[in-house]
Amino acid sequence: MAFTVPALNYDFAALEPHIDALTMEIHHDKHHGAYVTNGNKAIEGTEWDGKSAEEIVSSAAALEVPAIRNNIGGHYNHTLFWESLAPGKGGEPSGALGDAIASTFESFSEFQAKVKAGGIGRFGSGWVWLVKAGAGLEIVSTPNQDTPLIDGKTPLLGIDVWEHAYYLKYQNRRPDYLDAIWNVIDWDKVAERFAA
Numbered sequence: 633m634a635f636t637v638p639a640l641n642y643d644f645a646a647l648e649p650h651i652d653a654l655t656m657e658i659h660h661d662k663h664h665g666a667y668v669t670n671g672n673k674a675i676e677g678t679e680w681d682g683k684s685a686e687e688i689v690s691s692a693a694a695l696e697v698p699a700i701r702n703n704i705g706g707h708y709n710h711t712l713f714w715e716s717l718a719p720g721k722g723g724e725p726s727g728a729l730g731d732a733i734a735s736t737f738e739s740f741s742e743f744q745a746k747v748k749a750g751g752i753g754r755f756g757s758g759w760v761w762l763v764k765a766g767a768g769l770e771i772v773s774t775p776n777q778d779t780p781l782i783d784g785k786t787p788l789l790g791i792d793v794w795e796h797a798y799y800l801k802y803q804n805r806r807p808d809y810l811d812a813i814w815n816v817i818d819w820d821k822v823a824e825r826f827a828a
C-alpha cells in the first residue's frame with residue numbers, strides 16, 4: 633500500500649498571517665508530495681513495502697538506504713507537522729503536558745526560548761523537536777529528514793526549520809518564523825501524543 637500525502641484539516645490560508653498560504657500550498661503539495669512519490673519508489677518491491685512510516689524510520693536497516701531515510705522520514709515528519717498545527721490555537725499547554733514542560737524547562741517561556749535556540753542552532757536543514765525520552769521530556773534537533781525515533785525518542789512536536797518552511801514570508805529570518813509558529817501550535821494534539 634503506497635503512502636499518500638494526507639489532506640490538511642484546514643485551508644492553506646488558515647494559518648495566516650503566521651504561516652502564509654503560498655508556503656503552505658507548496659510545502660504540502662510539492663515538498664511533502666515529492667517525499668511521498670520518491671519514498672514510494674524507494675520502498676517498492678522491498679521488505680519495507682507495506683510497513684508503516686514509523687516502523688520504517690525506526691529501523692536501522694532501512695535507515696542505511698538514503699532514499700528511504702530521507703523520503704519516508706520526510707513523509708513521517710511532515711504528517712506529524714501538519715497535525716500539530718491548527719488555526720486559532722497557540723497559547724500554552726495545560727494539564728499533564730503543561731506541568732511536565734514547566735517542571736522540565738522551568739517555565740513555558742524558558743521552554744519556548746530553548747526550542748527557538750534549537751531551531752536557530754540547526755545548521756542547514758532539519759527539525760527541532762519536543763520529545764519524550766524515557767520518562768522525561770527533551771528538546772532535540774535533527775538534520776535533514778531524520779526523526780528522533782532514530783535515537784529511540786518519541787516525537788511530541790516537530791518544527792520544520794528547512795528554508796522551504798518559511799522563506800517566502802520570512803526570508804532569512806528563521807528566528808521570526810520560530811516566534812510566529814507558537815500562534816498556530818495545537819497543544820491538544822501534542823498532549824494526545826504525550827498521553828499515548
Ligand code: MN
Pocket residue numbers: 659663710792794796797
Ligand atoms: Mn518541510
